[in-house]
Amino acid sequence: MCRMASKLARDPGRYQAVAYSPPGRDSMPITHGSRSDRERTIVATPDDQRQAFEKEALPHLDTVFRVALRLAGNEAQAEDLTQETMLRAYRAWHQYRPGTNIRAWLLTILRHTFINEYRKARRAAPAVDVTEVEAFTVFEDVQESDPEGRFFDQLVDEDILRAIDGLPDEFRETLVLSDVEGLSYAEIAEVTEVPVGTVKSRLFRARQALQRELYHYAVEMGYIKPRNDD
Amino acid sequence: MTEGPHEIDCREALDRLYEYLDAELTPELAQEVADHLAKCAPCLAVSKFETAYLRFLEARTRAQGAPDDLKKRILERLLFDKDAPGGS
Structure with a gap:
């Protein structure tokens, strides 16, 4: 996984001099070595x-x-x-x-x-509740019938994305950055401007709430039988 | 056991499970989780299930990229962007 390097890097920045705007050049390629003294610092x-x-x-x-x-x-x-x-x-x-x-x-x-x-x-209120998340309860429900989670594979992409879209904003962005794009916790903390501890707890709740939602889809579609037929 | 590394219980192992699977733990803490999973079948089963879940998420949510014409449009806008530093 890609590690964040921005805190360490202290490169002065070779692009810092680009604030200069030469007049009248739209999309013309500009060649090196033909500049006046005035432009030489660029x-x-x-x-x-x-x-x-x-x-x-x-x-x-x-x-x-x-x-x-x-x-x-x-x-x-x-x-x-x-x-x-x-x-x-x-x-x-x-x-x-x-x-x-x-x-x-x-x-x-x-x-x-x-x-x-x-x-x-943006759209309506989030459809997936992340406030009442209990850890690893989907596994408890499927450990007899499907301990390897094969039911996940039967879900269609559309349902998966719809479930992700139902997460509240801050949980959705955390999960997408982590589990879709593979950012590290430190990178997510940087992008979302929260401490790493917040990233961890959001990610935990987002993953567990999403898993529960996907499990409900799978039950609804008949990909897996609910543990209790009550 | 004599002096081994610190042993963690199921609760600690599962608390750290995602960090473990995400390779976000220090080597020492990761080793403690690995040691626990090696001898605790119920926690290992949870770990396998969650691993399958995370792999599934990664595999099934990245199919879509930016549309081809979007890249073209962006490049064109950059080319003619008047507000870019260095642009005109």
Whole structure:
């Protein structure tokens, strides 16, 4: 699992000089070595920046989009949110310190964009209750009939995503960052701006509540028999 | 037992189970959980079930990536972005 490196890295940032805006250059490639004295202090040209951004940030587009989709709840908004996030990241590229955790950086921008501009428009109240979570009770229910959890495999993707979408915001984002995208606890703590202990407890409750919900689906669909037919 | 490492009970092992499966424990604490699972069949069964669950989640939720045309649109916007530092 990828470890967060941002706390350790103290690279001065080779993109810090890009705040300079040459007039009248839209999309023209800018060549090196033909600059006036006035421009000589510039380290990164717009072209450098775009190339660096394409090389380092764009490979994480799938992750940004998937998380956006789970945050926003529909594809149209997820696309807008992804585009807005990447544009903001591009404009703030001088703030990104090379060598630090780009994925966490992008996801932090995504999350702020979502909270500031999209959350109000979000769907109805969460459908999955995370307040009454008891540990490992699904296993207790299936340990006789299906101790290896084969019933999970019979669930269709749509049901799984629907169940995830039913989690309350902070539990959903924690679970998605961990179990869909594979971020470490420290990375999730950085992105969601809470202590690692909070990440742990949210993740525990989110996983157990989701498991219970999936188990209910499986029972409803007849993939597994409930322990007691009462 | 003579002087072994600290032994944990079922409650402690299950409290730490997710951290153990997520490889988030220190080597010492992970070893304590591993030692407990090695000799406690009920906890090992829970561990196997939860492992299957987490693998299932990972395998079944990542199919969808960003649409192809979204990447194109983003690249085009970057190319013509007027507010980018260094852009015009």
